[in-house]
Amino acid sequence: MSDPVLSIRNLTIDYIGATTDFRAVRNVSFDIAKGEFFGLAGESGCGKSTIAFAISRLHRPPALIRSGSQILLNGRDVLALDDAALKELRWREVAMVFQSAMNSLNPVLTIEHQFYDVLKTHTGMSRPAARARAAELLALVDIPADRLSAYPHQLSGGMRQRVVIAICLALNPKLLIMDEPTTALDVVVQREILERIHKLRQELGFSVLFITHDLALMVQVSDRIGIMLEGELVEVNDAQAIYRNPQHDYTRKLWASIPRLTGARIAEGATP
Amino acid sequence: MKLLAQLLHNRKALVGVAILATVILVAIFAPLLTEYSPTQRVGRPHQPPSADHLLGTTRLGYDVFTRLLYGARISLAVGFGAGLLITVIGTVLGIIAGYKGGVVDEVITFLTNMVLVIPNLPLLLVLAAFIGQASPLVIAVILGFTSWAWGVRVTRSETLSIRQRDFVKSAEMLGEPGWRIMAFEIFPNLISIVGINFIGSVLFAVITEATLEFLGLGDPNTVSWGIMLYNAQNASALSVGAWWDILTPCVALAVLGLGLALINFAIDEIANPRLRTGGMLARWTGLIRRGEGKL
Amino acid sequence: MAFLLRRVVFYLAAFVAAATINFFLPRLMPGDPIQKMFAGAGSDLSLENLNALKLTFGFIDAPIGEQYLAYLRSVFTGDLGRSVRFFPLPVTDLLGRALIWTVGLVGTATIIAFTIGTLLGVMAAWRRGTRFDTVISLASIFSSSVPAVVVSLITLFAFGYTLGWFPNGYAADPMLDPSWGWEYIASVLYHGTLPMLTMVIVLTGGFAVTMRNNMINLLGEDYIVMGRAKGLSDQGVMLWYAARNALLPTVSALAISLGAVLGGSLVTEVVFNYPGMGNTLYQAILARDYPVIQGALLIMTAAMLVANFVVDLSYVLLDPRLKRA
Numbered sequence: 001m002s003d004p005v006l007s008i009r010n011l012t013i014d015y016i017g018a019t020t021d022f023r024a025v026r027n028v029s030f031d032i033a034k035g036e037f038f039g040l041a042g043e044s045g046c047g048k049s050t051i052a053f054a055i056s057r058l059h060r061p062p063a064l065i066r067s068g069s070q071i072l073l074n075g076r077d078v079l080a081l082d083d084a085a086l087k088e089l090r091w092r093e094v095a096m097v098f099q100s101a102m103n104s105l106n107p108v109l110t111i112e113h114q115f116y117d118v119l120k121t122h123t124g125m126s127r128p129a130a131r132a133r134a135a136e137l138l139a140l141v142d143i144p145a146d147r148l149s150a151y152p153h154q155l156s157g158g159m160r161q162r163v164v165i166a167i168c169l170a171l172n173p174k175l176l177i178m179d180e181p182t183t184a185l186d187v188v189v190q191r192e193i194l195e196r197i198h199k200l201r202q203e204l205g206f207s208v209l210f211i212t213h214d215l216a217l218m219v220q221v222s223d224r225i226g227i228m229l230e231g232e233l234v235e236v237n238d239a240q241a242i243y244r245n246p247q248h249d250y251t252r253k254l255w256a257s258i259p260r261l262t263g264a265r266i267a268e269g270a271t272p
Numbered sequence: 273m274k275l276l277a278q279l280l281h282n283r284k285a286l287v288g289v290a291i292l293a294t295v296i297l298v299a300i301f302a303p304l305l306t307e308y309s310p311t312q313r314v315g316r317p318h319q320p321p322s323a324d325h326l327l328g329t330t331r332l333g334y335d336v337f338t339r340l341l342y343g344a345r346i347s348l349a350v351g352f353g354a355g356l357l358i359t360v361i362g363t364v365l366g367i368i369a370g371y372k373g374g375v376v377d378e379v380i381t382f383l384t385n386m387v388l389v390i391p392n393l394p395l396l397l398v399l400a401a402f403i404g405q406a407s408p409l410v411i412a413v414i415l416g417f418t419s420w421a422w423g424v425r426v427t428r429s430e431t432l433s434i435r436q437r438d439f440v441k442s443a444e445m446l447g448e449p450g451w452r453i454m455a456f457e458i459f460p461n462l463i464s465i466v467g468i469n470f471i472g473s474v475l476f477a478v479i480t481e482a483t484l485e486f487l488g489l490g491d492p493n494t495v496s497w498g499i500m501l502y503n504a505q506n507a508s509a510l511s512v513g514a515w516w517d518i519l520t521p522c523v524a525l526a527v528l529g530l531g532l533a534l535i536n537f538a539i540d541e542i543a544n545p546r547l548r549t550g551g552m553l554a555r556w557t558g559l560i561r562r563g564e565g566k567l
Numbered sequence: 568m569a570f571l572l573r574r575v576v577f578y579l580a581a582f583v584a585a586a587t588i589n590f591f592l593p594r595l596m597p598g599d600p601i602q603k604m605f606a607g608a609g610s611d612l613s614l615e616n617l618n619a620l621k622l623t624f625g626f627i628d629a630p631i632g633e634q635y636l637a638y639l640r641s642v643f644t645g646d647l648g649r650s651v652r653f654f655p656l657p658v659t660d661l662l663g664r665a666l667i668w669t670v671g672l673v674g675t676a677t678i679i680a681f682t683i684g685t686l687l688g689v690m691a692a693w694r695r696g697t698r699f700d701t702v703i704s705l706a707s708i709f710s711s712s713v714p715a716v717v718v719s720l721i722t723l724f725a726f727g728y729t730l731g732w733f734p735n736g737y738a739a740d741p742m743l744d745p746s747w748g749w750e751y752i753a754s755v756l757y758h759g760t761l762p763m764l765t766m767v768i769v770l771t772g773g774f775a776v777t778m779r780n781n782m783i784n785l786l787g788e789d790y791i792v793m794g795r796a797k798g799l800s801d802q803g804v805m806l807w808y809a810a811r812n813a814l815l816p817t818v819s820a821l822a823i824s825l826g827a828v829l830g831g832s833l834v835t836e837v838v839f840n841y842p843g844m845g846n847t848l849y850q851a852i853l854a855r856d857y858p859v860i861q862g863a864l865l866i867m868t869a870a871m872l873v874a875n876f877v878v879d880l881s882y883v884l885l886d887p888r889l890k891r892a
Contacts, residue, residue: 014565016556048703056796057567058787062556062567079566090798104789108811110888115805151887161798205741284708382577388823389581389875393830394848395588396866401852402592403862422823479714483834486716487849501716510720510728511735519724522717528711533712537704537776546783553696 003171007127010248013050015207016062024050026231032175034109037201037208039218040256042228045098048211049099055209056094057086067126073120073175090123095168097181100163105152111138111163112148116172118261126197137166141196143186169204176201177209182217194221215254221242227251278542285538286334291452295344302341310334310342310495318507319516326514329505330500336520339500342522346496350412350481355474357416362423362473363466367454369424380424387421396480400489407491411484415477421467429463435503464543468536471543475532482525499523570889574879578872583639585868589861590625590638599627604726604857607750611801612654612808620858640812648861652854658862662847666866668738669843673832676766684771687818688778689810693801703775709770715831719765719838726761733761762832762839769831777820784814801824822878825871827833 013025032038032179034156041049053059057078071078073093081089098104106114115134118123125133137146141162152160161181180196182190198221201208212218218225218239225242227235227250231266235248246252279285298305307421312332321328327336369380400406400413406414426516434440435458458468483500484490486496492499504518541547559565605612612620614808621627623646625638641647647658684707691703739745739754741838758826785791786809794808833845840846844867851859883889 016552016559018552018555052670053792058792058796059567061565061567064553064556064559066565067563069565087798087800090796092798094796096793096796098789098793104793105811106790106808107792108885109807110887117799120800121803123798135639153888167797267294270790307725382580386581386584388826389578389868390585390588391826391829391864391867391871391873393826393833394864397833397848397852398588398592398860401857402596402857424788427821435690475712479716481589482714483716483830486834487837488853503722505720510724515724518720522720526713530709531711533708537708541584541779544780544784546787547780549695 003034003075004034005034005074006032006070006209007070007072008055009072010014011054011069011071012066013047013054013069014066015080016064016065016163021064024231028231028233030226030227030233030261032207033211034174034238035201035205035207036075037198037210037221037223039210039212039222039225040228041212041215041218041225043212046228047231049179052096052177052209052211055175055177056090056096057081062121073174082170088122091118091168091173091174091180092171094175095171095173095176096177097164097168097179099180099183102157102160105160107152109151111150111152113149113157113161115167115170118167122171132164136162137169140169140200141166158193161189161193162196163184165193165200169200173206175207177211179211180213181243183225197221199234201203215242216258227254277534279538280536282444282541284534284541288531288534288536288538291527292535295528295531298341299344299348302338302345305341305371306335308335308338310339311493314338318509318512320514321516327520328514330503331509331514332503336500336516339495339523340497340520342495343497344406344524344528346494347478347481347498347525350408350415350496351474351478353409354415354419354481355413355470355476356422356476357412357467359423359470359508361416361420362469363376363427363459363462365420365523366424366427367431368374368464371435371450371454371458376430381428382397384421384424387418387424392419393480393520395482396484397487397489400484401529404491404507405491406484408481408494410497410527411481411490412477415480418474419480423473426465430456430462431562434461439500464539467539468543469535471532471539475536478528478532485487497524505562571737571876571879571883572734574876576790576877577675582870582872586639586642586863588637589864591860592637593624593857594631598843606855612651616649616655620648620651624858624861629839631829641695642865647865648858650851650859652851652855652856652859661859662844662862662866665842665844665847666870668841669832669836669837670870672762672766672836672841672843673828675769676763676832677828679763680767680770681821682772683767684760685810685814686772687771687816688775688780689774689805689813690784691784692779692786693805694815695737695811700779700882706781707772707775707779710768710770711776712772713769715765715834715863716768718768719762721767721837722761723838725760734758739841758841766828766831769835770828771828773824774821776809776815777815778813781816781820782809785809788812791889803877815882818878818885822875822882825878829871 009029011025011028012023014021014023022181028051040051042048055073056064059065063080069079078089097199110191112131112134115137116127116130119130119133125145131148134148138147143162143166145157147155155163155257182193185193197208209219210222219242222239225239226233226259227242229250235246235251237247242251246255279289315329315333315442316333317329319329325335325337327340330333333536337450351555369377378492395418396414418499427565440453440457442455485496486501490499490500490502492502496526500521501518507514507517509515516519584703593604596603604624605617608792622637623641625634627634627637645659650656650658650661653661687703694700723735726732734757738758739751743754744750745751791804791808794804818824832843833848836843836845837849844863848863851863853881
């Protein structure tokens with residue numbers, strides 16, 4: 001793959017314990033191309049989110065990214081960056097939608113403030129300018145500008161997740177990480193959010209790293225898919241290949257665990 | 273049991289338990305550790321510390337060290353007695369309020385909030401003033417019946433969340449009676465809250481008993497740390513320079529308080545893994561230093 | 568608004584409860600309550616004055632229900648009777664003077680301790696596991712466990728008697744007349760330093776531990792990780808994302824600890840012979856001046872309720888979820 005947006009090589013991450021370590025990610029390598037929608041699937045606890053956190057270096061002790069690991073973002077070595085450069089890179093190049101839609105906005109700040117702080121930090125934008133830009137971004141996700149003065153608890157779960165997506169787009173990032181972004185939402189809202197991401201990606205050209213345990217949903221929306229098992233990446237392939245011709249035993253098992261009827265229907269929907 | 277095993281692996285808990293154990297041993301073996309009686313004049317008044325009187329004498333010529341050893345008995349007895357009473361009342365009311373809900377909950381919550389806003393120490397002073405000189409037993413009983421509100425509050429809110437769990441639901445489906453669910457399904461899951469409540473209440477009772485006695489509401493014939501403070505203060509120990517007379521019970525109270533607080537902090541750390549920082553962090557820092565990885 | 572209104576109704580009920588305790592206490596004790604309540608006055612009390620006092624406290628020739636109503640009526644009309652020790656000084660006058668000193672001492676100490684404690688807790692939580700955190704945590708545990716009586720005696724011994732830096736008692740130089748002049752204010756500050764220091768030492772640790780633990784509990788929340796992922800400055804995330812949210816449970820913990828704060832000030836006032844509510848109550852107990860003892864409980868309860876209401880108000884201001892609820 002020439003010129004990938006994200007290139008991960010030999011990524012190994014441990015959680016350090018008092019006596020022994022837990023290896024959450026074991027020697028994982030994969031690339032995400034420009035504009036690509038890449039899915040990372042596996043059971044909870046398999047290390048998917050640990051990888052996502054490592055990309056913008058969000059880990060806290062006792063997590064440890066072992067030396068020898070490499071994360072290249074647009075050719076830049078993320079693991080070599082100092083604190084200031086990291087802060088600069090965060091959100092500008094990688095933005096992230098978190099697991100719980102209900103809980104990823106700061107409950108005591110208005111929506112406007114949560115646009116303003118990121119715009120101000122990265123571009124030095126003034127308050128009125130940030131407000132205008134925030135209104136523009138909210139329009140992308142079909143939320144009226146008057147909601148800017150609302151607090152998160154005044155919005156529904158689906159709306160909050162759309163607000164988070166709008167905040168993600170504030171600096172035109174190259175990569176959008178979505179860590180189980182729809183788990184807390186009902187199926188209709190889930191679908192609506194994913195369709196919207198699909199559309200925005202075509203307009204704005206960012207790549208997506210989509211993390212979920214829901215393989216059926218993932219096949220529908222992803223270009224390529226990686227399957228993770230206990231910290232290891234056991235299979236990477238085109239979405240259709242993962243569905244029609246899974247290579248690894250574990251991938252087959254995952255499919256077997258999904259009720260056939262649903263699987264078939266989604267597959268029909270996925271191939272136009 | 274698991275809680276106890278974990279406590280022994282926590283450094284704060286170890287220090288706390290060591291302090292508490294020392295005070296308990298001193299209280300039990302007081303007669304073996306001193307040749308004097310705590311209630312007899314054994315020297316001239318206000319003698320500074322010496323080989324004969326390790327911590328000097330009071331104005332009445334009592335041996336301060338002896339009174340310190342014997343005084344531990346009352347402090348511990350009142351502390352643990354009142355602490356137990358406070359914890360039992362708080363836990364029972366808290367579980368009932370949280371599990372039963374409805375009117376029962378509203379009544380208990382209302383009472384609890386009421387007790388929380390009526391200032392405790394002034395209320396105790398007023399009660400003690402009407403009773404007259406209160407013996408340690410009376411103090412323990414009054415403390416027990418006026419100080420349970422905090423325990424009800426935390427136990428109730430924890431019960432509310434446990435009530436929603438599957439094992440409680442399934443016990444209900446099986447038709448287990450309410451009291452069995454509260455006693456055998458909910459209570460075992462509250463053990464760390466109950467532990468924190470108990471140790472905290474012991475600490476509160478030790479401090480409050482000493483305070484009430486210091487303020488002259490206790491029985492002056494008692495041998496306790498609070499009465500030692502009271503007598504020393506009445507003897508103007510500070511202004512005549514007999515610092516040993518007043519600082520001894522001060523230090524004893526501070527050390528016992530610290531021991532209990534350390535145990536409580538440790539239980540909190542064990543019950544709530546997020547607060548734990550211990551050994552893994554040291555190893556983590558070491559690995560980072562050696563360049564084996566980064567965040 | 569509904570939230571605050573509910574609180575006010577509750578506070579009224581709590582105040583009535585305190586008055587009820589006052590009403591029943593003398594009646595539950597063995598012996599003649601009237602004799603006991605007013606004996607402190609000795610022979611100074613004329614029959615006329617005694618009857619007025621009896622009326623105030625509901626000792627009238629009527630069923631207990633009417634006695635109770637009579638007492639509540641006096642309480643709610645601001646008549647707390649007269650001190651039998653300083654007869655005929657009204658209890659409200661005596662306690663009103665004392666209240667000013669206590670509010671000044673407790674208010675200032677609480678604000679200082681809350682500010683320092685909360686900031687230390689925030690910094691310790693943010694750097695948890697570091698040496699800074701260990702030191703702050705241990706110091707806080709110590710500060711929150713050591714009795715106020717011990718701290719005040721040790722401060723008095725160290726800075727009052729031994730070093731002689733500060734006076735050993737009173738709220739101001741007794742030779743000065745109270746005024747708004749600089750000399751008097753300086754004397755008040757000078758005399759207030761040790762009691763204030765004691766209170767700050769006793770209170771700061773509790774606030775620091777509470778804030779630290781609340782904040783550590785929040786650090787794993789998605790919105791805080793998102794704050795960091797947004798590339799905001801460390802201070803920005805620490806203050807506006809973590810601390811700002813951790814402040815909410817800390818403020819409700821403050822409300823619960825107000826009683827302990829008042830208890831601490833009571834002991835401190837006695838040790839430093841500071842002319843506040845606590846010391847007045849203490850002196851009244853020594854002299855068995857029951858009208859003052861009862862009045863002190865009522866006024867301290869009222870002060871607690873007002874302080875609770877202020878905390879409620881600040882909670883409403885801090886938590887947007889309550890504003891429109």
